[in-house]
Amino acid sequence: MKCVDDFRLRLGEHELVPIMQGGMGVDISTASLALEVARLGGIGHISDAMVPTVADRRFNTKYVKNKLKQYKFNVENTDKSVVKFDLQELADATRMHVRSAMDAKQGNGLIFINCMEKLTMNAPKETLKVRMHAALDAGIDGITLAAGLHLGSFALIEDHPRFREAKLGIIVSSLRALQLFLKKTARTKRQPDYVVIEGPLAGGHLGFGMDWDQYNLADIVVEIRDWLKAENLDIPLIAAGGIFTGSDAVRFLEMGASGVQVATRFTVTHECGLPDKIKQEYFRADEEDIEVNQLSPTGYPMRMIKQCPAIGDGIRPNCEAYGYLLDASGSCQYIEAYNREVAAHPGERRVKVMDKTCLCTHMRNFDCWTCGQYTYRLKDTTVRKADGSYQLLSAEHVFRDYQFSKDDQIALPAVEA
Numbered sequence: 001m002k003c004v005d006d007f008r009l010r011l012g013e014h015e016l017v018p019i020m021q022g023g024m025g026v027d028i029s030t031a032s033l034a035l036e037v038a039r040l041g042g043i044g045h046i047s048d049a050m051v052p053t054v055a056d057r058r059f060n061t062k063y064v065k066n067k068l069k070q071y072k073f074n075v076e077n078t079d080k081s082v083v084k085f086d087l088q089e090l091a092d093a094t095r096m097h098v099r100s101a102m103d104a105k106q107g108n109g110l111i112f113i114n115c116m117e118k119l120t121m122n123a124p125k126e127t128l129k130v131r132m133h134a135a136l137d138a139g140i141d142g143i144t145l146a147a148g149l150h151l152g153s154f155a156l157i158e159d160h161p162r163f164r165e166a167k168l169g170i171i172v173s174s175l176r177a178l179q180l181f182l183k184k185t186a187r188t189k190r191q192p193d194y195v196v197i198e199g200p201l202a203g204g205h206l207g208f209g210m211d212w213d214q215y216n217l218a219d220i221v222v223e224i225r226d227w228l229k230a231e232n233l234d235i236p237l238i239a240a241g242g243i244f245t246g247s248d249a250v251r252f253l254e255m256g257a258s259g260v261q262v263a264t265r266f267t268v269t270h271e272c273g274l275p276d277k278i279k280q281e282y283f284r285a286d287e288e289d290i291e292v293n294q295l296s297p298t299g300y301p302m303r304m305i306k307q308c309p310a311i312g313d314g315i316r317p318n319c320e321a322y323g324y325l326l327d328a329s330g331s332c333q334y335i336e337a338y339n340r341e342v343a344a345h346p347g348e349r350r351v352k353v354m355d356k357t358c359l360c361t362h363m364r365n366f367d368c369w370t371c372g373q374y375t376y377r378l379k380d381t382t383v384r385k386a387d388g389s390y391q392l393l394s395a396e397h398v399f400r401d402y403q404f405s406k407d408d409q410i411a412l413p414a415v416e417a
């Protein structure tokens, strides 16, 4: 049987190991993780989710504190439409985040940024435009547009000098979504350089309804592959979602995918941004602990570990500090759910909100444990220590296991002293 290393992903002048480490917001896919993947010859993703918050943590800026100070007068108000992002600060934070990663880059791989369009930030077009422009300014190798694909997004950066040079990709979960995007984008005379096809077993938000289990990644890959061929379109396809071993990856590469995007196996690496004690929760999770629910205010189903503190929590919305999910009119489904519970339980100090979660606050605090379906297999990828905890892995170990393993084997790490 072949291994992933028998294949190469060609993107323009680049020849890469066909492994993309997927973006994991809010700084779960850290720059250190993406840098390791790029050093080893693959493509690593950082994420621009809540980037001012991430900049505060990494570079000691005060974006969140200042925004809260500016809008403090509105905290008790249920109408959040006045809470706006300062576009200059958003650009600065993005540039800082991207530049520090690009400055540290080594090896032949690439670093892309995952840009979720569902982060509508109370001014969807303006904020998305700023985020993409700033990432290009700071030298990012490529941008992957995800979650809530805005059909006009290529046009938002058409005037950037790097528009035709940087790699631009999109994530879709159906042929129809791809067709719509290509149609809408035709005017820019710029096709995506790659298309990530994300199936129903992925982590984060899903591009399916609650009938996600009726779909199968391989079927979608074949459908899109055949359509592109019939249309004479040559766009590399990257399969994603539930690709857990090198051999799983090889099956997609043999089917005609040019690469794979993987994430879950990297959640338990030293370089991953989750706190170590939460990495242990990912290791410990069993199959019945993993659910797809509708708690995300974005309206997309999301996969989570059921025990995470975000579920059922009724924290007051923190839009004055964060507010990344406010739509163009300053609304968010969590605010509605929270207000309904407060009205139903007058005088109660802390309400419970069971149907939605304050995703900004909980992702920021690593309290929303989103994960891929095969998180329950992570315990089989490492060794257990005497105290019962699981040994963390290095990103290099996981990357090389994908790259070289055969016969559905998973290499265990050397036992640490």
Ligand SMILES: Cc1cc2nc3c(=O)[nH]c(=O)nc-3n(C[C@H](O)[C@H](O)[C@H](O)COP(=O)(O)O)c2cc1C
Pocket: 021, 022, 023, 024, 025, 026, 028, 047, 049, 114, 116, 146, 147, 171, 198, 201, 202, 203, 204, 205, 240, 241, 242, 243, 261, 262, 263, 264, 265, 267, 370, 371, 372, 373, 374
């Ligand atoms: C913890 C976690 C967070 C994620 N966050 C994002 C995200 O912010 N944006 C996105 O487009 N995809 C996100 N994803 C999806 C991954 O980038 C990737 O496409 C998918 O999880 C691959 O499937 P796998 O996890 O089974 O390998 C996330 C996945 C995980 C596990």
